[in-house]
Amino acid sequence: MPRGHIHPISSLIREANAIFYKMGFTIAEGPLLESEWYNFDALNVPKDHPARDMQDTFYIKDEPGYVLRTHTSGVQIRYMTEQMKKGILPPYRIIAPGKCFRNEATDMTHEAEFFQIEGLAVGEDITLAHLKGTFARFFSAIFSGNVEIRFRPSFFPFTEPSIEVDMRLTGENAPEKLRDTWIEVGGAGMIHPKVLQNCGVDSKKYQGYAFGPGLDRIAMLKWGIDDIRLMHSADLRFINQF
């Protein structure tokens, strides 16, 4: 019997796990049907923030207070809260790869179901410089080549400062289509002190970064996949290429 094939997202998560494990990260997880506390409130997304509007978030009938998670960021809250309850103080390093949801019409680049990889590093002296270093190491491993990382200003309620991350692949190993061009890879920033406080972490003593790039997008860049809807197509004409 010939071997079967791995889904490209699973392969990417496998690879990401190996890279981050070497940097001291543990995999953390949380439910897909998430409470508004973990998905919004604790992440400093105020009650009347536009992100909570009906058009973006899937709400569940007869279950007020619950949503299909709109990002993996709620896992940050779950993990830190649990550690604090157990009396385990930072340093914390986790990644949380997993499925997220956005209530929108789908097309070649938008899917209602998509994958994100959350990352978090908290300690006494974790800075934006570490974030840059972490991204450089991760993306140079994923794209097996030389990577430059660039930050642009952005905004997320749960990080301050907030940034958007771009990368540029250089050198002969880089796929020709991506070589030497800046590509947006995801949002990140320094965890907002209110988020740390919401988990019971002393924000005067500890600080850290968090990031949440989309895995579908990274997979699409890595392999030149042209349609995000293939990810959930269960079509072996797609899967069997991996």
Next chain:
Amino acid sequence: MLISRLWLQRFFDIPLPPALALADALTFHAFEIETVEGETLDVKVTPNRGHDCLSHRGIAKEISAILNISLTHDPLKKPMSGFTKSRYLNVSIENPSLCSRYIAGYIRGVKVGPSPDWLKDHLESVGQKSINNVVDAANFVMFHIGQPMHIFDARTLASKSKQKTENSEQLKILVRNAKKGEKIETLEGKEYELSDSMLVVLDANSIKPIAIAGVKGGKFAEVTEITTDIILEAANFDGVSVRKTAQALKLRTDASTRFEQILSPEMAAIGMRELVDLIKEIAGGEVEGFVDEYHRKQKNAAVLTTSKQINHILGTDINEDKISDTFTRLGFPFDIKSSVFVITPTFERLDIAIPEDLAEEVGRIIGYEKIPGIELPSLDSAVDKPQINENFYTAEHVREKLISMGYSEVYTSVFSDKGERRVANKVGGERPFLRSNLLDGLKEAVERNVFNKDVLGIKEVKLFEIGTIWDAGMEEVVVGIAGENEEASQLPLSKYRDEISEIKKFEDYPASSTKRYKSFSRFPFIVRDIALWVAGTTAAEDVEKVIKQNAGDFLVRIELFDRFEKNSKVSLAFRLVFQSFDKTLTDKEVNLLMENLYVAAKKKGWDVR
């Protein structure tokens, strides 16, 4: 938000760099730029900066700080001379928590007419139509400094009292929550029914709503060509209330999008002064006076930080002078007391509240490229070493086992046409349930893939999925298996945990070694078999090569599926799959291709069986 470079120039004495250079400066130090067309930039202002940046002044201030060029004409810095009290106007606010300030100005004897060309050009450059000089002036002020303004025809309000003796003719404006079912016709002539959570502006004498507060003006007090006396409104309405009203009425306007972001009540006074000055300039008239109901004054709290703290967040080594320089460029007044920066953000910068906000200002103005990339510190203590996540480990174990058994991994949608839990608000409304099993999705996937076996070159479709289901009131990760020759089945992932005796170490399973994905044709394919008698000494690979060379570009797969020998000759049977990327192939087309192959085979001395 559309921003015109020429409009920005009004704030500066020295000529601004070209639009593309401004776009670059903003991209790397402030906001994403969606497009640049000629002299117009489409700037994506982030929600935290809606307080101060939804205007040309806001963007000009950013450019001034980023490029370190002086903002010589800043309306926010121009001294205020105060408002003369009106003898005729009266304003009352029923609920100051939803309207912290309301300034009304009374101007008589204006001449409504076309706007001057410069004003028309400015408005057109940001996609706005010119209406008349008075209305345009109000729009201009909003796009100029970000404070929404409104103008009422005063005569429509005064109509109650015909005798115009001193003090007898009191114009009364009331801001209150709408009565349930209260109706208003807006400027467009559309009628809206209001609810009691919405704020309205009324002519208190006639109890007629004249505007949906912060959203849209009413038809009743509209400024027309015959208007001579006007009341100017510069108010501060509560952001959440305006947002909910605009949402409920499906009436988002340039005014409501600005109030939604929460504005400083100080801006109302600046808006009023700017509008009065502009109207006097382009429409004439005499200012009678103002009413300024300002109940909840803004308090500006100082934020404290140090250069050590800022560097500790950014991971940089920026000296105190450079940090001071950033605050100067941003126009933030500050003191340094024994290395502590005591910073009072300017009133319009409602986003600056904690030291981290200041770190962001320094980081982005100085430039994030100044931040080095460094490795994380090593984790010394054993308790801090990474743990192995049991669920992930188990999932990887199962994945590897199933793949080695010939199963391929798929992800199917969690949305289904049946299940226990239902999504309340799904766009499109299709498949609104959360799946209660993996089997339905997997069986469907098997059926769809069976049709493609030939083009895939596989003997049997075998699939698995590791995914979440919602069943018996629980969310659970299960492993589902399905194939064309087996009954679909599923087991909770936790059951597989028992197969693993002890999780000792990190397992480095192989990732896919595929370099690039090749898109596949969505058109139907056609299968043909060809069997040839060849000499026993002829290698199958050589025959395959000849077929490939002569079958044309539509041949997407070739496979040897049968071989036998007889009398020193060998019969080789190949299965050929033809498919086009841009059309459905016909039998006739493929027959022709096969004919070519027969000819080529004969030339080689091979007999077609």
